[in-house]
Amino acid sequence: MPRLLLFDIDGTLIDSHGSGGAAILDAAEEHFGIQREQLPPLQLAGATDPAIAMDIFELVKRQHTRDDVFAFLDRYLIHLQRRLHAFDFSGFTLPGVVELLEVLRTHTDAHLGLLTGNVRRGAEIKLTRHGVLHHFIDGGFGCDHHDRDQLGPVALKRMQDATGMSFDIADVIVIGDTPKDIRCAAAFGAKCLAVATGQYSSAELNALKPWRCVESFADVPAIVELLLRE
Numbered sequence: 001m002p003r004l005l006l007f008d009i010d011g012t013l014i015d016s017h018g019s020g021g022a023a024i025l026d027a028a029e030e031h032f033g034i035q036r037e038q039l040p041p042l043q044l045a046g047a048t049d050p051a052i053a054m055d056i057f058e059l060v061k062r063q064h065t066r067d068d069v070f071a072f073l074d075r076y077l078i079h080l081q082r083r084l085h086a087f088d089f090s091g092f093t094l095p096g097v098v099e100l101l102e103v104l105r106t107h108t109d110a111h112l113g114l115l116t117g118n119v120r121r122g123a124e125i126k127l128t129r130h131g132v133l134h135h136f137i138d139g140g141f142g143c144d145h146h147d148r149d150q151l152g153p154v155a156l157k158r159m160q161d162a163t164g165m166s167f168d169i170a171d172v173i174v175i176g177d178t179p180k181d182i183r184c185a186a187a188f189g190a191k192c193l194a195v196a197t198g199q200y201s202s203a204e205l206n207a208l209k210p211w212r213c214v215e216s217f218a219d220v221p222a223i224v225e226l227l228l229r230e
């Protein structure tokens, strides 16, 4: 049966070593004329880019329209691009990811998409920098809705349109590293493979009852078996 595999990005495929969060703070300093130290720690894990931006507008007590949020995110994207191409950039793809994507690509039953809180352009910048963007056909992105729970149906429809396939929801697997990924999968009836390579331990993720949970993708044959055979 064809499987639709929808991957999260940060903490699942890559660790940008704080560059995404730092670029958000660069944009906040520029956009609002504040110092990054004036903001409390932001809740970034699993959040969509627009939701993070809206939180900042609220923290600095500024009214905002949708256009204001996306103007802020345009600044963020400039800083993201700069930081990911800085000479001292130390981000990396997480263990097993490159090999896993290469192997999945050879399976005609596996269709790879994205389900991420990143705006589309941010996802492209991050995955291009890490050399893995070409594996993904399309997906659902933070620019589609600020609430991650709304993104599953968007990703499913885009992937059906792009592949010409009709996926049974039982064959859709969301792959991510946070409680928000598990909830987002449940919101449209998909399975969730949780991976403990982000901020959350497997114990914390397992407590939320994902379909399956693994420590990492380091054991590529076992992950392929899980994604395509179970």
Ligand SMILES: [Mg+2]
Pocket: 008, 009, 010, 011, 012, 045, 046, 176, 177, 178, 198
């Ligand atoms: Mg993540």
